[in-house]
Amino acid sequence: MTKILSIQSSGRQDGSVTRKLSAAVLEQLGGDVSERDLTTSVPHVDGDWIAANFTPPNERTAQQSATLAYSDALVAEVKDADILVLGVPIYNFGVPAAFKAWFDMVARVGVTFKYTDTGPVGLLSGKRAVVVIASGGTPVGSDIDFATPWIKQALHFIGIDDVTVIAADALGRNAEAKLASAKNDILKLAA
Numbered sequence: 001m002t003k004i005l006s007i008q009s010s011g012r013q014d015g016s017v018t019r020k021l022s023a024a025v026l027e028q029l030g031g032d033v034s035e036r037d038l039t040t041s042v043p044h045v046d047g048d049w050i051a052a053n054f055t056p057p058n059e060r061t062a063q064q065s066a067t068l069a070y071s072d073a074l075v076a077e078v079k080d081a082d083i084l085v086l087g088v089p090i091y092n093f094g095v096p097a098a099f100k101a102w103f104d105m106v107a108r109v110g111v112t113f114k115y116t117d118t119g120p121v122g123l124l125s126g127k128r129a130v131v132v133i134a135s136g137g138t139p140v141g142s143d144i145d146f147a148t149p150w151i152k153q154a155l156h157f158i159g160i161d162d163v164t165v166i167a168a169d170a171l172g173r174n175a176e177a178k179l180a181s182a183k184n185d186i187l188k189l190a191a
């Protein structure tokens with residue numbers, strides 16, 4: 001069975017458009033679903049984390065391994081999934097801080113990407129991502145949407161290039177039509 005990891009970053013549980021549409025995506029795709037809710041705080045990169053990350057695995061102290069344990073768990077669940085379903089509201093023209101913090105924990109040299117003579121190469125190939133994006137006024141794909149291009153670049157960086165964006169954007173203007181269009185796009189997703 002296809003393994004799907006749902007990663008949600010809306011600060012709200014009730015009334016969240018990204019959570020609701022992500023649930024519709026999960027229903028459409030079917031599969032064995034795991035959930036990661038980023039509203040329970042994701043640690044930020046700090047000095048200890050950086051030092052541990054850049055210490056070769058076989059030279060890490062027990063303390064350094066413990067420092068990386070949460071990041072390791074986040075990476076493991078991404079590695080284990082065939083499809084990522086990402087629920088990402090636009091907050092202040094970008095992704096929610098929790099989502100950025102998640103990616104900072106997942107982008108690991110030698111684990112999810114590597115450096116080569118011709119530049120960095122993502123190591124998580126063969127996966128697909130469906131990104132559900134909602135906004136109040138920022139049109140997805142516009143010059144002031146820094147979320148969508150950043151998400152695509154971040155996923156590309158770790159080797160995920162098969163990315164479908166479901167946009168429920170600029171909901172402040174015509175929510176009903178935008179939601180109907182997003183739901184229609186979801187029904188077109190192949191399992």
Ligand SMILES: Cc1cc2nc3c(=O)[nH]c(=O)nc-3n(C[C@H](O)[C@H](O)[C@H](O)COP(=O)(O)O)c2cc1C
Nearest residue numbers: 010016017018089090091092093134135136137138
């Ligand atoms: C802290 C915060 C910042 C926001 N910043 C933006 C923004 O920059 N542009 C925009 O179009 N909408 C912005 N919004 C509106 C949300 O993108 C919109 O309400 C969206 O539906 C939220 O996702 P959710 O329904 O899954 O919670 C912001 C909302 C919040 C709570």
